[in-house]
Amino acid sequence: MNKALRKAIIAGNWKMNKNRKEAAELINALKPIAADKTCGVIICVPFTNLETALSLTEGTNIEVGAENVHFEKSGAFTGEISADMLTEMGVKYVIVGHSERRQYFGETDETVNKRTTAAIEAGMTVILCVGETLAERELGITEEVVAKQVKVALHGLTADQVKNIVIAYEPVWAIGTGKTATAEQAEEVCAFIRATVASLYDQAIANGMTIQYGGSMNEKNCAELLAKENIDGGLIGGASLVAEKFGVLLAEASK
Numbered sequence: 001m002n003k004a005l006r007k008a009i010i011a012g013n014w015k016m017n018k019n020r021k022e023a024a025e026l027i028n029a030l031k032p033i034a035a036d037k038t039c040g041v042i043i044c045v046p047f048t049n050l051e052t053a054l055s056l057t058e059g060t061n062i063e064v065g066a067e068n069v070h071f072e073k074s075g076a077f078t079g080e081i082s083a084d085m086l087t088e089m090g091v092k093y094v095i096v097g098h099s100e101r102r103q104y105f106g107e108t109d110e111t112v113n114k115r116t117t118a119a120i121e122a123g124m125t126v127i128l129c130v131g132e133t134l135a136e137r138e139l140g141i142t143e144e145v146v147a148k149q150v151k152v153a154l155h156g157l158t159a160d161q162v163k164n165i166v167i168a169y170e171p172v173w174a175i176g177t178g179k180t181a182t183a184e185q186a187e188e189v190c191a192f193i194r195a196t197v198a199s200l201y202d203q204a205i206a207n208g209m210t211i212q213y214g215g216s217m218n219e220k221n222c223a224e225l226l227a228k229e230n231i232d233g234g235l236i237g238g239a240s241l242v243a244e245k246f247g248v249l250l251a252e253a254s255k
């Protein structure tokens with residue numbers, strides 16, 4: 001099956017949590033837990049923790065990512081961080097289009113496309129987040145919403161560039177709510193995302209793409225979700241803040 005050919009990746013999204021001391025403690029606890037795992041292991045941390053995370057993970061199998069990136073290279077954009085600033089530090093991964101950015105900070109499909117493009121052009125790997133709200137699911141327009149998010153985000157990117165994109169399907173109603181999509185619901189939308197990518201590029205590109213599920217994925221429900229054909233890992237919020245819990249997810253994705 002194609003799933004076996006794809007790399008499973010578990011990425012932690014720490015969101016706005018952990019000061020430098022707490023970050024160091026969590027990473028030091030995570031290192032021995034992650035060491036023997038074969039899945040991709042990424043921790044996406046606040047900008048203030050990037051330096052600490054990069055230095056503590058040097059020589060380990062833990063990769064470090066940022067939680068956002070601006071689309072301009074430099075200039076008068078107070079509070080923003082460019083892709084070049086991140087890559088110069090050694091950061092190779094970045095989350096783009098997280099629903100919290102869309103919901104609270106006015107992120108649109110168009111700015112998600114610009115941020116994705118800038119990060120890809122700088123040589124980064126992007127974890128691109130898409131997902132419907134509860135109202136959209138109840139209206140029966142999940143597929144339309146997700147297809148538009150994927151199509152606009154990837155607009156203008158070549159097939160080669162898309163190889164450096166991981167898509168995370170995160171139904172907004174499942175994020176931080178303790179409400180997980182059922183494995184069937186998650187699989188259905190992840191398969192739909194793969195078909196959308198195939199329609200934009202080709203089946204080989206779609207078959208090779210890592211598609212994650214995110215939204216209250218934890219040590220208890222991860223086995224069922226990760227067993228699905230089109231779910232190649234997870235983007236993990238709450239459960240990534242506790243080394244032992246994150247370790248269970250890493251172990252499951254490494255089977």
Ligand SMILES: O=C[C@H](O)COP(=O)(O)O
Binds near residue numbers: 239
């Ligand atoms: O980026 C991660 C997602 O927003 C999921 O967060 P959560 O696992 O806390 O629900």
